[in-house]
Amino acid sequence: MLVLKSLKQKFKAFFSSFVLQNLKILKIKLHNTIVGYLFLCCFFLVVLLSCKNDLTLNKNKNSVKYDSIASWILQSKNNKLELNSKKKGLQKAFDVVNTLHSDSIKNNYYSKIAFEAENLNSVELFKRVNHKVITLSTKFGDRLKIGDAHWNYASYYSKNEVIDSAYYHYHEAYKNFKLIKHEYFTAKMLYNMGFIQGRLKDYTGSEVLIFEALTIYRKLIRNLQIYSCYNYLGVIYMELEEFDKAIYYHNKALEYLDKVEKKKVGLLKEGSLSNLGLVYQKLKDYDKSIESFEQALKSNNLKSQNINFYARLIDNIAYTKFLDGDSTNVFEELNRAFKIRDSIHNLSGVVISKRHLSEFYAFKSDTLKAVELANEALNLANKVENNRDKLESLLLLSKVDKINASKFLANYVHLNDSLQVEERKIRNKFTRIRFETDEYIDETEKLSQQKVLIIVGAFLSILMLSLTYFLRVQRAKNKELIFEREQQKSNEEIFSLMLKQQSKLEEGRLKERHRISEDLHDGVLGKIFGTRIGLGFLNFNGDDNDTKKQQFYIDELQNIEKEIRAISHELKSDVLSSKVDFFKIIENLIDQKSALGNFECEVNADKEIYWDKISDEIKINLYRIVQEALQNCIKYSKADRVDIQFELFDNNILNLFIKDNGIGFNINDKRKGIGLKNMQSRANKLKGVFEVSSVINKGTTIFVSCSTQNLRL
Amino acid sequence: MINNYNVLIIDDHPIIADAYKSAFDFIGAESEDINFNITIVHNSDNAIQKIKEASKTKGIDIVFLDISLPPSSDGKILSGEDIGIKIRQLLPDCKIIVATTFNDNYRIQVILKSVNPHGFLIKNDVNKDELVTSIKTVMGDSPYYSKSVLELFRKQTSIDYRLDKIDRQLLYEMSIGTKMKELPNIIPMSMAGIEKRKKHLKVIFDVQDNDDRELILKAKEKGFI
Numbered sequence: 001m002l003v004l005k006s007l008k009q010k011f012k013a014f015f016s017s018f019v020l021q022n023l024k025i026l027k028i029k030l031h032n033t034i035v036g037y038l039f040l041c042c043f044f045l046v047v048l049l050s051c052k053n054d055l056t057l058n059k060n061k062n063s064v065k066y067d068s069i070a071s072w073i074l075q076s077k078n079n080k081l082e083l084n085s086k087k088k089g090l091q092k093a094f095d096v097v098n099t100l101h102s103d104s105i106k107n108n109y110y111s112k113i114a115f116e117a118e119n120l121n122s123v124e125l126f127k128r129v130n131h132k133v134i135t136l137s138t139k140f141g142d143r144l145k146i147g148d149a150h151w152n153y154a155s156y157y158s159k160n161e162v163i164d165s166a167y168y169h170y171h172e173a174y175k176n177f178k179l180i181k182h183e184y185f186t187a188k189m190l191y192n193m194g195f196i197q198g199r200l201k202d203y204t205g206s207e208v209l210i211f212e213a214l215t216i217y218r219k220l221i222r223n224l225q226i227y228s229c230y231n232y233l234g235v236i237y238m239e240l241e242e243f244d245k246a247i248y249y250h251n252k253a254l255e256y257l258d259k260v261e262k263k264k265v266g267l268l269k270e271g272s273l274s275n276l277g278l279v280y281q282k283l284k285d286y287d288k289s290i291e292s293f294e295q296a297l298k299s300n301n302l303k304s305q306n307i308n309f310y311a312r313l314i315d316n317i318a319y320t321k322f323l324d325g326d327s328t329n330v331f332e333e334l335n336r337a338f339k340i341r342d343s344i345h346n347l348s349g350v351v352i353s354k355r356h357l358s359e360f361y362a363f364k365s366d367t368l369k370a371v372e373l374a375n376e377a378l379n380l381a382n383k384v385e386n387n388r389d390k391l392e393s394l395l396l397l398s399k400v401d402k403i404n405a406s407k408f409l410a411n412y413v414h415l416n417d418s419l420q421v422e423e424r425k426i427r428n429k430f431t432r433i434r435f436e437t438d439e440y441i442d443e444t445e446k447l448s449q450q451k452v453l454i455i456v457g458a459f460l461s462i463l464m465l466s467l468t469y470f471l472r473v474q475r476a477k478n479k480e481l482i483f484e485r486e487q488q489k490s491n492e493e494i495f496s497l498m499l500k501q502q503s504k505l506e507e508g509r510l511k512e513r514h515r516i517s518e519d520l521h522d523g524v525l526g527k528i529f530g531t532r533i534g535l536g537f538l539n540f541n542g543d544d545n546d547t548k549k550q551q552f553y554i555d556e557l558q559n560i561e562k563e564i565r566a567i568s569h570e571l572k573s574d575v576l577s578s579k580v581d582f583f584k585i586i587e588n589l590i591d592q593k594s595a596l597g598n599f600e601c602e603v604n605a606d607k608e609i610y611w612d613k614i615s616d617e618i619k620i621n622l623y624r625i626v627q628e629a630l631q632n633c634i635k636y637s638k639a640d641r642v643d644i645q646f647e648l649f650d651n652n653i654l655n656l657f658i659k660d661n662g663i664g665f666n667i668n669d670k671r672k673g674i675g676l677k678n679m680q681s682r683a684n685k686l687k688g689v690f691e692v693s694s695v696i697n698k699g700t701t702i703f704v705s706c707s708t709q710n711l712r713l
Numbered sequence: 714m715i716n717n718y719n720v721l722i723i724d725d726h727p728i729i730a731d732a733y734k735s736a737f738d739f740i741g742a743e744s745e746d747i748n749f750n751i752t753i754v755h756n757s758d759n760a761i762q763k764i765k766e767a768s769k770t771k772g773i774d775i776v777f778l779d780i781s782l783p784p785s786s787d788g789k790i791l792s793g794e795d796i797g798i799k800i801r802q803l804l805p806d807c808k809i810i811v812a813t814t815f816n817d818n819y820r821i822q823v824i825l826k827s828v829n830p831h832g833f834l835i836k837n838d839v840n841k842d843e844l845v846t847s848i849k850t851v852m853g854d855s856p857y858y859s860k861s862v863l864e865l866f867r868k869q870t871s872i873d874y875r876l877d878k879i880d881r882q883l884l885y886e887m888s889i890g891t892k893m894k895e896l897p898n899i900i901p902m903s904m905a906g907i908e909k910r911k912k913h914l915k916v917i918f919d920v921q922d923n924d925d926r927e928l929i930l931k932a933k934e935k936g937f938i
Binding site: 510521522525526527529530531532533534536537538554555558561562565572608 | 724726727728729730731732733735736738739779781814836837839840841842844889890921
């Protein structure tokens, strides 16, 4: 039992350092890519800036500074250099960065320097720079950088075994990464926190965190990280003594390891096999345990790659054999492991080796030797202040040293209790940290939810408002359209009224002429006739001369009758004139406009045009076109003569020419006046052709042509 | 032996009636064996009354008839034309001399047909001598037409196509400016029928399809209106 416990301690020590190391490697790799990217950005920035001719001196200086910072940081990463010169390089980089003006650029560099400083164990520089990063990032609200800085702190503290501080910073980093939804980093922080909780024997809490991380990794398909999670789960279940699960998870870990790139694997497989071996050892399945260990040992160059691990494997195989009751070569192998460990000053390894050897001597009943080795192990554990080793050694001593057994046991119990109290305290602290963080995250989420609600609300109300506005505009447009249509209608009504009035007027005039004609014809003519005949029968009894004169006057009266008759006929025959209605209206219009515009205007129409037969629509639009054209003449043309001509072509094509001798205008000028547009649209309504030609200082001709057939009523 | 002639002069203008009377007096003074009993009426009511009276007693030998008379008070007689028709009915032997200021061919033709007068005088053509001649001619049982009427006859006989009453009426209505829309109220035909006739008339007179003016001018020239 004693031997078992010590073995457990030994393994744990190995494993924690192993995983930590791996984590660190991953982080470095990650940072390298980020740094590379930033470099590229800087480079482009520099190139861009240097391309500009009007570069200020200040900018030039800055680019020089960027170069020097980059080279200092590069120096700090150069593995060929001494640690000290690396540190110096970093310090210099820091000094130059301090002289920069832009806080955001400064912050970028600080972040890099902090990371490198932590790597180089340059404690003072690291603390200073990292603090700056947190202050600046908080100022900018850059949560990624804040998280990063906390991560750096956490790494630093966990390296220095200040577990509670490490946990706190992992948590802060987790909080920030989670808020910006950086899932990969969030998962990493979860794993680290789980790992620390596992170390403090809060296995269930650890398990929860690791599973959380695992879910995220699986989503992101990060095989290496998935492996780490499974591997750690295997370790946790071993501690919880659920060995079946432990074996299951270790196998799973190995399975995922196969999917990982070869160069990233390193000694992970051997580590897992070794862990598996320990589980089998616990299960007392010694054959399988040894098989696993030996499989791990088979790896090439293990001795040169990690001699500690090599020694541990040898020790484990021997110890397992010893537990199996097979003592062949056991002592020699234990001794060999011990010697290797001793030669490389692996103190915790030496403690374990001494304990194992002590157990072996105790088994061989060499109590003296066993007690001596156990004591040595205890002293060494005290020296390195490894509590677990202390405990294990005390427990061993209480078993081997029968005389002082009770004293050691009491010591053991006391130490164990105090450790447990300590651990519980820290665990409580963690719970508190987590609780606070959860609260913080909840609140932030609530706030962001509110923000979303506000944004959605604002968006909706804007949408509503714009919709209402749109509807209003639409309605106004509709109204306008209806109004326009009504106006059009009333326009046409007015025109037809005009026509009607014109024809009424004409009719009245005609009637009047008829009346006059009739009066002349029937009344006046008749009376003259009567008078003439009457005169003819009068006998004056005068001489021949008088009779002749009488006859002359009578004939003259007959001539007067003829004239009156002719006048009467003329008055009637005007009925046949085609100059009626529409043409009259046009003439009236022209009279008005020509008086306004002070120009002469003549209008002609082919005699073949029968306006009665042409639809009102055509007449209205032609009238409006003439009106518009004359308006233009008045306003712009400065013409003193306008000719209007209506022509009938092929009996169904009506052509209208309006020609002035004014100043003309540039037809190519795209800014068509509203007048021209109106005429165009009117012509379009008639499905007709509309053309304008104009010569500067010569005049303008408007031509409209439409068919009278299509629109005929 | 003295021949007594009963004469009725119908004209709403006293001055004209007087002139006719002078003409008869002139003839009466020329030959001693002719004596005229002249009656003058100035409106259609009196004219009808006289005709009715005469038809029952001595009769009337010669009537001088003006066409443009105001209508009678009962509205049955619209013009001299109607009186002429009445005379033809009541006094078949009476000789009618129509005197009118109309010289439009359509009216002349209509009157010629309905009244069938012995003499037809267009007032403008007539002077003292012609008036006397016309009375004498009619008294001698020959018809007398003044020169405008003769001119019309000449024109008509030179045309080889015939127009019926409706054609003529249509042309006449068109010539006085009656609207196409109102025509069916005047001519007992449908609008389509009228249009068809009009088209046909245009073919006859050889004018463009839509040229009503030309048609009327042509018809006038040919003496139809």
